[in-house]
Amino acid sequence: MSEEVERNKNNKKDIEGLTSKFFQAGLVFSLAIAGLFLALGLSVSLGVTDIQLKTVWDSIFAFDSGVTNHQVIRELRLPRAFGAALVGSFLAVSGAVMQGLTRNPLASPSIMGVTHGAAFALIIGLVFFPSMTNLGMTISAFIGAGLAVLIVFGVGSFSKGGLTPVKLALAGVAVGGMLSSLSSAISLHFQVAKQMSFWYAGGLTATDWLSVKILLVVGLAGLTLALFLSRAVTILSLGEDVSKGLGQNTFVVKSLGIVVVFLLTGAAVSVAGTVGFVGLVIPHMTRALVGTDYRLIIPVSAVLGGLLLVLSDIGARLVNAPFETPVGAITACIGVPFFLYLARGEGRGME
Amino acid sequence: MNKKQRRFGWIVSILGASIFVLFLFSLNMGVVNIAPMEVIRTLLGSGSSTEEMVLFNIRLPRMVLALLIGAGLGVSGAILQGVSRNDLADPGILGINTGAGFAIIVYIFFFQGSMSKLSGLGIYAMPLFALAGAFLAAFLIYLLAWKKGINPVRLILVGIGVNSGFSAALIIFQVKMNPQDFTQAMVWLAGDIWGGNWDFVAALAPWIILLTVYAMYKASVLNILNLGDQISTGLGAAVERERRVLLALAVALAGLCVAAGGGIAFLGLVAPHLARRLMGPKHETLIPVTALIGALILLAADTVGKNLIAPAEIPVGIVVTIVSTPYFIYLLMKTH
Numbered sequence: 001m002s003e004e005v006e007r008n009k010n011n012k013k014d015i016e017g018l019t020s021k022f023f024q025a026g027l028v029f030s031l032a033i034a035g036l037f038l039a040l041g042l043s044v045s046l047g048v049t050d051i052q053l054k055t056v057w058d059s060i061f062a063f064d065s066g067v068t069n070h071q072v073i074r075e076l077r078l079p080r081a082f083g084a085a086l087v088g089s090f091l092a093v094s095g096a097v098m099q100g101l102t103r104n105p106l107a108s109p110s111i112m113g114v115t116h117g118a119a120f121a122l123i124i125g126l127v128f129f130p131s132m133t134n135l136g137m138t139i140s141a142f143i144g145a146g147l148a149v150l151i152v153f154g155v156g157s158f159s160k161g162g163l164t165p166v167k168l169a170l171a172g173v174a175v176g177g178m179l180s181s182l183s184s185a186i187s188l189h190f191q192v193a194k195q196m197s198f199w200y201a202g203g204l205t206a207t208d209w210l211s212v213k214i215l216l217v218v219g220l221a222g223l224t225l226a227l228f229l230s231r232a233v234t235i236l237s238l239g240e241d242v243s244k245g246l247g248q249n250t251f252v253v254k255s256l257g258i259v260v261v262f263l264l265t266g267a268a269v270s271v272a273g274t275v276g277f278v279g280l281v282i283p284h285m286t287r288a289l290v291g292t293d294y295r296l297i298i299p300v301s302a303v304l305g306g307l308l309l310v311l312s313d314i315g316a317r318l319v320n321a322p323f324e325t326p327v328g329a330i331t332a333c334i335g336v337p338f339f340l341y342l343a344r345g346e347g348r349g350m351e
Numbered sequence: 352m353n354k355k356q357r358r359f360g361w362i363v364s365i366l367g368a369s370i371f372v373l374f375l376f377s378l379n380m381g382v383v384n385i386a387p388m389e390v391i392r393t394l395l396g397s398g399s400s401t402e403e404m405v406l407f408n409i410r411l412p413r414m415v416l417a418l419l420i421g422a423g424l425g426v427s428g429a430i431l432q433g434v435s436r437n438d439l440a441d442p443g444i445l446g447i448n449t450g451a452g453f454a455i456i457v458y459i460f461f462f463q464g465s466m467s468k469l470s471g472l473g474i475y476a477m478p479l480f481a482l483a484g485a486f487l488a489a490f491l492i493y494l495l496a497w498k499k500g501i502n503p504v505r506l507i508l509v510g511i512g513v514n515s516g517f518s519a520a521l522i523i524f525q526v527k528m529n530p531q532d533f534t535q536a537m538v539w540l541a542g543d544i545w546g547g548n549w550d551f552v553a554a555l556a557p558w559i560i561l562l563t564v565y566a567m568y569k570a571s572v573l574n575i576l577n578l579g580d581q582i583s584t585g586l587g588a589a590v591e592r593e594r595r596v597l598l599a600l601a602v603a604l605a606g607l608c609v610a611a612g613g614g615i616a617f618l619g620l621v622a623p624h625l626a627r628r629l630m631g632p633k634h635e636t637l638i639p640v641t642a643l644i645g646a647l648i649l650l651a652a653d654t655v656g657k658n659l660i661a662p663a664e665i666p667v668g669i670v671v672t673i674v675s676t677p678y679f680i681y682l683l684m685k686t687h
Contacts (some may be wrong), residue, residue, distance in 0.1 A: 166504050166507060174680050177616060177617070181669045185665055276515065326522055326526060329522060332515065
């Protein structure tokens, strides 16, 4: 009798714990959304010429094609701000899924050579099919990103001792180094090096409505799949054995996870170039805020990732105005110290 | 003479002979083709003045530099692998190359204004900047990886982090350069023997040779460190102090090589591995063989890069990377 009471109590506590966790996640989520909207507003109003927030509002809800600022906002600033938000959220979700699948705290799109792969494919496209459309560029970035993911994961998985953090990082460095060498060779030979440099540095200068549309179509498919997978990723993140014991087909989950990474990173990279570390930092921050359940981590990462990149993009415009600083350099300022912090923890208990 | 020593003798002579043959081969290849017999005649002092100019002022110094850089990077990698007890260490992966590269780009950006104007005193100041950058990177890595001691895994991961930090800083300066300088900087960062003249050889050769010889002198310490911290302390080695000295040695070699040859990655990784395959883990024989293998690989890569799509050149670092990454990945899959 008393046992049963005890169990009931525990159940109740569990449920309370769970609801309070969801409540906390909800709070974080709504705060992040509010922050994202504020940042989007700032991103539209700040720049070489500052535009008042009221004008921003008018340009959306009372558009007047005669006002230059309205044009600027509609054609340049809005797509750029939306592009930044989408790219940031895709990179963050892609990183979260990678970290969940590999149970590796250092997994992220930029460390793993994915962006170099996309760059490699893009450069081949630029050189051999110069009349390529934006859609063509997106597709080639996809193929390259996918290639790199496959190679890096393959090297990690087929090696003795499995996919340890060091191996994954080194495989990423090696594959990335190889692909970027090939890209430099090609770009030097065909003299497109400088053109590619802005792309390597990462930037949202060239984002137009078409790129936003591409991002929306491809990325939403990826995000939906990620949310759909989130439960399975949570289980897989407890370990391969647990996951198999619970009757999960780990092969299917991993393959679908790779598809998510491939879609999201491909879309992000094809629009913004190499923007590092968003995919590394955000999932860690999110885990600290909402816990280890990927059903919460994935949506919250998406919003926080968008917020970080919109803010970084504002920074990129303001740090050295009127010149643009590569946004990849801004995210690296946050990301490198964070990576080092994680790396320092990594040697724990190894000697 | 026991069996080991005989084997060492054989391997050194075979490598030496291959380098010699490749050297002659490489001398007669290039934009202007000079037949092997002509090469020998010119070397003996009875060639035409064009041939003399091409051979003595253009090809020879560049090839001598390739040999020196290859040997230096190989030895640097061998020391790093011994010290960190990690077979996958390499000055390129650890970010020492990028640190040196960053210092050079900053130097060119602020003091020279342009890459093409580099001349005179600038050439002698550059290696110093490269050394400073290499030491800065190494110091950062050592400091950040220090946590009541150095752990090999942490050292490599921190190295990768420092590497990406410097890369990000580099790109900021790079995008501010004009297109021509940008391309040159990119070539240089990819690894390119650009200062092919005797001044440069004279500035670098004594240092690289001296440091390599000193590394050979330190071979027994490396052997002991390789046994692990506990055993080497037990054997009476001042572990941390020796480790610092050796690290400084490796970093100095890498920095000098980067000053002359840009960011050539993976050579410092592959050369010691091949040498270990041939000679086993004893550093007394490992270091000289590594130096020879490194020199051979870099000379071969430079010859290929110079001639494959002539008259255009592929930077030598790109050739090295493309050839050696598959080997690196193979090693990665094999080790635990």
